[in-house]
Amino acid sequence: GQQVMQIPQYQHVQEGEDFTTYCNSSTTLSNIQWYKQRPGGHPVFLIQLVKSGEVKKQKRLTFQFGEAKKNSSLHITATQTTDVGTYFCAPPQGAGSYQLTFGKGTKLSVIP
Amino acid sequence: NAGVTQTPKFQVLKTGQSMTLQCAQDMNHNSMYWYRQDPGMGLRLIYYSASEGTTDKGEVPNGYNVSRLNKREFSLRLESAAPSQTSVYFCASSRSGYTFGSGTRLTVV
Numbered sequence: 001g002q003q004v005m006q007i008p009q010y011q012h013v014q015e016g017e018d019f020t021t022y023c024n025s026s027t028t029l030s031n032i033q034w035y036k037q038r039p040g041g042h043p044v045f046l047i048q049l050v051k052s053g054e055v056k057k058q059k060r061l062t063f064q065f066g067e068a069k070k071n072s073s074l075h076i077t078a079t080q081t082t083d084v085g086t087y088f089c090a091p092p093q094g095a096g097s098y099q100l101t102f103g104k105g106t107k108l109s110v111i112p
Numbered sequence: 113n114a115g116v117t118q119t120p121k122f123q124v125l126k127t128g129q130s131m132t133l134q135c136a137q138d139m140n141h142n143s144m145y146w147y148r149q150d151p152g153m154g155l156r157l158i159y160y161s162a163s164e165g166t167t168d169k170g171e172v173p174n175g176y177n178v179s180r181l182n183k184r185e186f187s188l189r190l191e192s193a194a195p196s197q198t199s200v201y202f203c204a205s206s207r208s209g210y211t212f213g214s215g216t217r218l219t220v221v
Binding site: 033045088 | 143145147152153154155156157160162170202206208209210211212213214215
């Protein structure tokens, strides 16, 4: 199945700073999904990206899908304590597959 | 609008005991999944069911069995629990994006 590398593994930021996590694949992805998991909670679906070069925004969150569809990023502007959690990227396991392969995630800590 | 409901939320088993984790969804989704989450390992797929009546192995199926009882329910069974199965288990259902249950925190001693 698809393997993705997520970096960084951990990120500590001061409240108000920006944050970016990256997801890289060695193969072309048909699409990619992003999830957020709060401490002690369950993953929650944020967004799906499908098109090459796609950029989508959700308030302070900006999601990008690379032109070659081999990488993706999530950028948070002016972090808040409510942004704390682990962010996972998840492409499908293979072409036409509904099963997702989850990256190991980026754990974000926000220092108030 | 319950979404995905998992029971129990917590469980402690002794090595060799068996148990069944229950999962039910009310969103009329065809696909359902069982994942386990261990520190530093992310989420790993145990089994999935693309539709009622079908089940398939995921990345880490050994030691587990599943039953897709009907469209709503997908259960995960541990026949003889081992300490290596200590983990947090998540059930999910999907049409496109996954909806996860709140998880079962299982400890095998």
